[in-house]
Amino acid sequence: MLFRNSQLIVTALFLLLVSFSVAAIESARLQFGSLQYADIDLSQLDITFSLDKNGLAMQATADKFVLANHQLTNLSLQCQQFKIATKFWQCRQGQLAFTHKTLGQQQFKLSFTANTDTKDYQLEIDPLMIANGQLQVSLQLNDNKWQTTLKSQHLDASELIVLLMQLLPDRNFSAIKDWQPQGAISGTADLSGRGAQLNAADIQLTSADFGFSDESGNHVGETLDMALAVNAAYQHDWQLQATVAVNNGQSYWAPVFLDFQQTPVQLSLKALFQPESQRWQLKDIKFQQQGVLSATGAVQLDQKQLQKIEVVIQPSPLSAIYQWWLQPFAAGTAVAKATASGQIAGKLDWQPDQLQLDVDLQQLTISDNAGRFAIDGLDGQFAWTSGQTKMPVNLRWQQINFGALPIGASSLQADVANNQLALTQELDLPLLDGGLQISDFNYQYAAAGSHWQFEGLLKPLSMQALTNALGWPEMDGKLSGVIPRVSYQDQQIDIDGALQVKVFDGTAIIKDLQLQSPFGSLPQLRANIDIQQIDLEQLTRTFDFGKISGRLDGSISDLRLSDWQPVQFDARFATSENNPGKRRISQRAVDNLSQIGGGASGLMSRSFLRFFEDFSYNKLGIRCQLNNEVCHMSGIEEDEQGYYIVKGGGLPPWINVIGYTRRVDWPDLLTRLQAVKNSDGPIIE
16 A cells, blocks of 8 residues: 555656646746546646756645545645656656645655656655654656665654554554554665565664563563664565664563673574465574573464474573573572573474473583572483483483482483383482482373372481481481382372381381472471380480480371471370380489470579489470460370479489470470570589
């Protein structure tokens, strides 16, 4: 429509002239009250021809000029060098002025040539003032063929969209306007075609301080300096080449934020578009983000639906890829704040019914800034496929840390097929002086939720090494056990069977272990623990609590940890009923138990009991039910004013320890335990 209107405008300008012969006169004037032809309507047309030493000159004015739905008023055309002959008109060094309701007042240089015999037409406009900038137009028509060159300088993007919406209401520019484009656009466009068909385009555009924003604010660009080059040709199908470079400014494309001043971006591609089938084939795609990522690829779309994607990533620094591309998607996960190094490369082939991924890892180091995990020296090849053909996975590492627990150097061998990964050999993970052996590991990806499972064996691990690594008081014994089955589904880890811990010459059995959101920012753990025949003398010596002899049984039911902090449990500990061995308790232990139960400390140092180093007891025990940060406390028996923590018995001297506090804030109880740990014990005078 735009090019047909341009042709009609040129034709209308030619109709301002009439064929006549001028002989021996210096000027001639023609006046028309109204002149109509096809879609052209002229009113108050006044044309003057004059001769001077330079030849024929022409001046024309009109009150109104209407072409189709466009109207010009106060029209004025001057041609200093005008030629007229049969079926030939030419205006050189002309000027045209008019007023248009959208374009406003215009005045620009104009040149045109028309040969109706050969159907050749030429038009040049310099400059048209639009969108707060300038536009030069050069148009050539030959029969039904046309060619035009447009040169723009500093066109305001927002004003240009508004202008196009007014001039071409049948085109959909509202979608572009919704992105609120701003900034200045300059460049050239060489276009050619036949009739209403565009056949070739060579476009070179630059923008300064360009910006955009959609209504949601999730896609924003500010102060962008961009350069765009497009070369396209049509012959049954469209073939084009395009390059875009962004060297300055910032953009947010939720959740990714890019600073193009730090990391300039350049994208180039070749494309084939088949209008009949609505098929796009993008090939030779090259993406370069300076200092971050270099990739090539190809894309195919049918009816606007993705049919194929191929991407090859050249060896690139993981630190930069993580910063700009991975970390934004990791919010709320365990890798949301991490440090990464090493190099990564890979290849992706995607089709609607099949995915194939190959990744090459070189000396990767990844560590959580919160100290929850770390991977050092990760090398090898990782693969994934939804197809039936198996692909190998071969990974090796120097060390992996989960919190303070180090897993030594090892390797993983597996096969991948049908969205499933399975070990091809047992995975042996060295852990301190023991280890974890994993067998029958199987991971299955599903859109509704992935799951995995394995069986394992915990090789004997010394509690001394474990407690030292965790910064706990040193304990004796071994941690070992068979792990019948560990499974993960719906963000929850379940362990079938029980883990058995040999500690303080007794046994702790961990049952019903569940771990929810283990890789999230707020992991949740649930378990039940049974404790049998703990040697109290070893236990109290380890924690420097004061000496207590005898055996202890107990349980921790409904244990729940949130972000590894206890928020709920029911803990009971009491003297073993089936172990009648010697039972003695020291003054310091009595004093410390009194503090925990809410009694006064140091009472024995102010009574005759200070003369005894220890006492016999019949039984001892304590219970804490934690809920909503409050510990509901009780002992082995009730007393009129409180509850028994220690009840005396056996040979004298013996002593009772009574607790008086029923409700204790959990932080306060932790403070009491810390005070016990740091106490030097009662002072005996």
